[in-house]
Amino acid sequence: MTDDIGVLSAPLIIEYPFSRTTGPVIGAFLTGLREQILLGIRARDGRVVIPPTEYDSATGEDLTELVEVGPGGVVDTWAWVRHPMPKHPLQVPFAWALVRPDGADVGFLQPVDAGSLEAMATGMRVKPRWGDEREGSIHDLACWEPE
Amino acid sequence: MPDITLPASLDGVELVRSVRTPARMEYTYTAGVATTRFLKGLAQGKILGERAQGGKVYVPSRGADPQLGVPTTEQVDLPHVGTLVSFCVVNVAFYGQGMEIPYTSGLILLDGSDLPLMHLIQECPVEDVHIGMRVEAVWVDASDLGPTLESIRYFRPNGEPDVPVRQPGEGVTW
Numbered sequence: 672m673t674d675d676i677g678v679l680s681a682p683l684i685i686e687y688p689f690s691r692t693t694g695p696v697i698g699a700f701l702t703g704l705r706e707q708i709l710l711g712i713r714a715r716d717g718r719v720v721i722p723p724t725e726y727d728s729a730t731g732e733d734l735t736e737l738v739e740v741g742p743g744g745v746v747d748t749w750a751w752v753r754h755p756m757p758k759h760p761l762q763v764p765f766a767w768a769l770v771r772p773d774g775a776d777v778g779f780l781q782p783v784d785a786g787s788l789e790a791m792a793t794g795m796r797v798k799p800r801w802g803d804e805r806e807g808s809i810h811d812l813a814c815w816e817p818e
Numbered sequence: 819m820p821d822i823t824l825p826a827s828l829d830g831v832e833l834v835r836s837v838r839t840p841a842r843m844e845y846t847y848t849a850g851v852a853t854t855r856f857l858k859g860l861a862q863g864k865i866l867g868e869r870a871q872g873g874k875v876y877v878p879s880r881g882a883d884p885q886l887g888v889p890t891t892e893q894v895d896l897p898h899v900g901t902l903v904s905f906c907v908v909n910v911a912f913y914g915q916g917m918e919i920p921y922t923s924g925l926i927l928l929d930g931s932d933l934p935l936m937h938l939i940q941e942c943p944v945e946d947v948h949i950g951m952r953v954e955a956v957w958v959d960a961s962d963l964g965p966t967l968e969s970i971r972y973f974r975p976n977g978e979p980d981v982p983v984r985q986p987g988e989g990v991t992w
Contacts, residue, residue, distance in 0.1 A: 677854075678848060678849060678850065678851055678854045679848070679849040679853075679854045679857055679858075679965055680846055680847065680848040680849065681846070681847055681849075682844065682845070682846060682847070683844075683845040683846070683847035684842065684843070684844050684845075685842070685843045685844075685845070686840060686841070686842040686843075686914075687840065687841045687842075687913070688838070688840050688913050689838070689839045689840060689841060690836050690837065690838045690839065691836060691837060691839055692835060692836045693834055693835060693836060693837055695822050695833075696822060698833050698834045698835055699822060699824055699828070699833060699834075701834040701837065702828060702831060702832075702833045702834045703828060705834065706827070706828065706831060708825070708827050708828065710825070710828075733820040735820050735821060735822045735823055736822075736823050737822060737823060737824050737825060738825065739825040739827060807834035807837065808837055808838075
């Protein structure tokens with residue numbers, strides 16, 4: 672038995688090609704993205720929630736009333752990404768932000784391409800930037816940019 | 819399922835029903851010194867086990883005796899024949915399978931070793947595969963040998979009579 676052996680090393684890639692059914696509510700949300708329309712859903716207390724959920728977060732009751740919101744919105748809070756990772760939606764420095772579209776009562780996590788850290792501010796107005804080829808996926812909404 | 823109400827702007831539009839959500843992870847797998855010894859053995863057409871202090875022979879060895887935690891010290895050039903101690907007939911297709919179904923995965927306890935190896939069982943109809951069957955390794959051509967378990971193409975029945983196989987739990991000493 673020799674100790675002076677070179678240790679073997681090789682790439683290992685694990686990939687699962689999942690597809691999943693969306694259900695009627697998320698399906699409608701993704702349909703909206705494909706058609707460049709943002710959809711929230713009206714909760715039992717009257718608030719509009721985006722992305723829409725099938726059930727009321729407080730009572731568990733079915734929610735059924737999808738509501739068009741946006742397209743503009745407000746940045747409620749954000750964090751700046753200096754060094755994007757390969758899987759990030761933007762390959763330039765950008766912000767992860769909670770974006771609250773006009774007419775919605777909660778924000779949802781979205782990338783904002785503001786160009787620079789100095790251009791980001793809580794409360795700033797943003798508008799969606801749509802992907803060129805949309806197929807009914809969250810990626811149809813490429814990111815948000817200053818209005 | 820409750821009926822949902824859509825805004826008029828989506829009237830007559832075909833609804834999305836499913837999405838593709840692939841998950842992918844990329845690693846560099848480093849074999850470690852003991853597994854490297856095993857893999858380099860395969861590249862030479864050998865199946866190398868390692869003997870632990872207590873006498874048990876592990877293949878592939880992880881470099882330490884799992885009972886005592888001490889390094890395995892002696893390499894053992896194992897024969898290429900053994901006994902099928904467990905098996906699974908795969909009848910369900912899955913992504914990345916690369917095998918025609920049905921096929922058999924087996925645990926093969928090589929003669930002189932104490933830890934079964936998992937490999938394919940071929941040249942035997944799936945309905946004839948059974949525990950206790952004697953099998954032998956079928957290797958790739960010498961020019962195709964490499965530091966991979968794929969240097970062994972599969973195991974096949976070698977025609978020897980069946981041998982009794984300990985059932986799980988039988989003879990366990992720790």
